[in-house]
Amino acid sequence: MLENALKILQNYYGYQTFRAGQEKIIRSILEGSDTFTIMPTGGGKSICYQIPALLLKGVTLVISPLISLMKDQVDSLNNMGLPATYINSSLDYQEVKLRLRKAKNGEFKLIYVAPERLESGRFCELLKFLDISLLAVDEAHCVSQWGHDFRPSYRSISSLIKKLPARPIVAAFTATATAEVKEDVIKLLSLRNPNVYISGFNRENLFFSVVRGENKNDFMMNYVQENKDRSGIIYAATRKEVDRLYKILQEKGYSAGRYHAGLSDEERKKSQEAFIYDDLNIMVATNAFGMGIDKSNVRYVVHYNLPKNMEAYYQEAGRAGRDGEPSECILLFEPKDIMIQKFLIEQTSLSPERKINEYKKLQAMVDYCHTQSCLRKFILEYFGEDDVPDECNNCSSCNDDSELVDITIEAQKIFSCIVRMKEGYGSSLIAQVLKGSKSKKVTEQGFQMLSTYGIMDEYTLKEIKDIINVLIADNYLYLTEGQYPVIKLRKKAVHVLKNKEKVFQRVRKKKEKIPQDDTLFEMLKRLRKDISDREGVPPYIIFHDSTLREMSEYCPTDKEALLKLKGVGEAKLNRYGDAFIDLIKKYVEEKGINRVKKPAMKVSNKSKDDKIPSHVITYNMYHQGKSLQEIAEEREIKISTVQDHLIRCSNEGLFVNFDDFITKEQESLILDAIEKIGAQKLKPIKEALPEEVDYFTIKAVLCKHKSET
Ligand code: ADP
Secondary structure, rough: HHHHHHHHHHHOOOOOOOOOOHHHHHHHHOOOOOOEEOOOOOOHHHHHHHHHHOOOOEEEEEHHHHHHHHHHHHHHHHHOOOEEEEEEEOOOOHHHHHHHHHHHOOOOEEEOOHHHHOOOOOHHHHHHOOEEEEEEEEEEHHOOOOOOOOOOHHHHHHHHHHHHOOOEEEEEEEEEOOHHHHHHHHOOOOOOOEEEEEEEOOOOOOOEEEEEEOOOOHHHHHHHHOOOEEEEEEOOOOOHHHHHHHHHHHHOOOEEEEEEEOHHHHHHHHHHHHHHHHOOOOEEEOOOOOOOOOOOOOOEEEEEOOOOOOHHHHHHHHHOOOOOEEEEEEEEEEOHHHHHHHHHHHHOOHHHHHHHHHHHHHHHHHHHOOOOOOHHHHHHHHHOOOOOOOOOOEEEOOOOEEEEEOOOOEEEEEHHHHOOOOOOOOOHHHHHHHOOOOOOOOOOOOOOOOOOOOOOOOHHHHHHHHHHHHHOOOOOEEEEOOOOOOOOEEEHHHHHHOOOOEEEEEEOOOOOOOOOOOOHHHHHHHHHHHHHHOOOOHHHHHHOOHHHHHHHHHHHOOOHHHHHOOOOHHHHHHHHHHHHHHHHHHHHHHHOOOOOOOOOOOOOOOOOOOOOOHHHHHHHHHHHOHHHHHHHHOOOOOOHHHHHHHHHHHOOOOOOOHHHHHHHHHHHHHHHHHHHHHHOHHHHHHHHHHOOOOOHHHHHHHOOOOOOO
């Protein structure tokens, strides 16, 4: 059974092997068990229900919360040659009926449905006429009030299951792992003794870093400058902050968009699309942005502010590098941001018990920002994994190459100034006093008389404030709570003032970028963008960055070589292969390059169709219970063509029940003949058998027993 699943993975998706966990989940669904999967964002959940959908007899309904996400998934499937469609509020009733009719006729194996549809009795009535084998619930945590995206319409799923004439297999997927959510999903979706799979939370290609005590604006500007040709998301905590950062980036001429709940639907949609289509490189956004964004080539996610908890952080950061290419997740920590999050918790209408829970989670987030140990270990242990290695060598703690600079003198000056100002002010005024400012605020209080007045006049105000921030981040100072926070000393600072302890600041060495020749990669990206504009699908749906990267590395100049690359399946090969091969050929000839070809790995099939291949349409009709004769008539093709289609589907890994076509006697006759003659050639087998046994029956027996012959 799984052999067929693997063939689909290779032939249609263009991937060689399943990722950890995928195989077990697919097996569980194919065996007919309800299945509950927790897998991190980017872990590869979609394949876990899409492949069973193709292998099971009837249609699969996928409940998916966002219109943009479903369109994306359906585009992606169609582009691979797989028959899928969606139903949501963007369609009128006639179109909905038409799509359902087509599904009934076997033209679609997957239908993506928005949960709100299930609230309509009329719609559920229509669903009863479909043969639904599998109900896949994406983002299943939306059913739970404990989850962070509660959607009341998810509650209609369980009543739909009850209404259907035959109960389908139910498979639920989420990236949210808390115990409450897990229990809720199982109960509220009425899963029956589900197999539960919690897959590893590690995302190896992501580099995690926490930046503490650095000026965040400077850091961000430097970073976007160094990465200006790459796609990235910058998350900020509030709409105001998003607007501010967006304005700065715009003014400096960066290709940036913004997204938050305060903008009109129109503006949000526009900037989201521009980002998805690679027309914008940077998206500055609140956490309103991202659920259901499938863009695979996000190369970095910067958190300009502290997120509310590790769950939110990992989900947002996880939007980087879905294509498996190295990507960065950077959190810019500033203690002030803890206040914002506390304020936001206070603003909610949560019960006191839940508020305490939120505070605890926030504290873990803050601990993450302070840990000196491996960041990946911290994350994985937070999500309940055991036996995590102490070092990952792919985070800012493990790869720390910063230098320690002694700032004891500066720290002493700052601490003593704060003491003299009676620990009653914020960093702006403290910095002004140290700088020796003549501002009204300073003179009004008589601070020009203090002995610390002007003792740091060689620094700019901004530099002084930055050092104060380092001292807060490293727990020498703390900010009081409330509307007007002031800075106070911790015990540690007193030791420093008494010369008992030194203070060091970590200064990151500038990373030297290894120059890489990206000429061909950039040319391939431009070609992909042209095709994307022409076809109206996002660039990453045509090919992932990782596939373009392999193309630029291996320079395939024929279809066979191209098919061997990751992410190239038959349909995409036929659709886009020539254009990419032409470009690579030209480039290679011009430069006189001859690259090593990737070793042969993939099974190759010839297909001349694009969109949904003809044999797959036949296959779906067969699964609707139509006879070969009926399919031939309806499709106006020869019956032998229908037969060939089924044989081909079987060879590609799709399940065909050949017992529908062969009698037991014929089967044993054919097997006897094969044993005598061998299975290499069909003609001698045919000649050894009675006249009425046709070629199709022989091929069908060969397919059925292919692992033995
Ligand atoms: P999720 O829904 O869990 O966030 P997706 O299903 O969108 O993740 O998968 C994330 C990315 O990983 C996609 O680009 C997908 O094509 C890729 N992917 C999934 N499974 C495999 C696999 N077995 N081999 C290689 N890439 C895979």
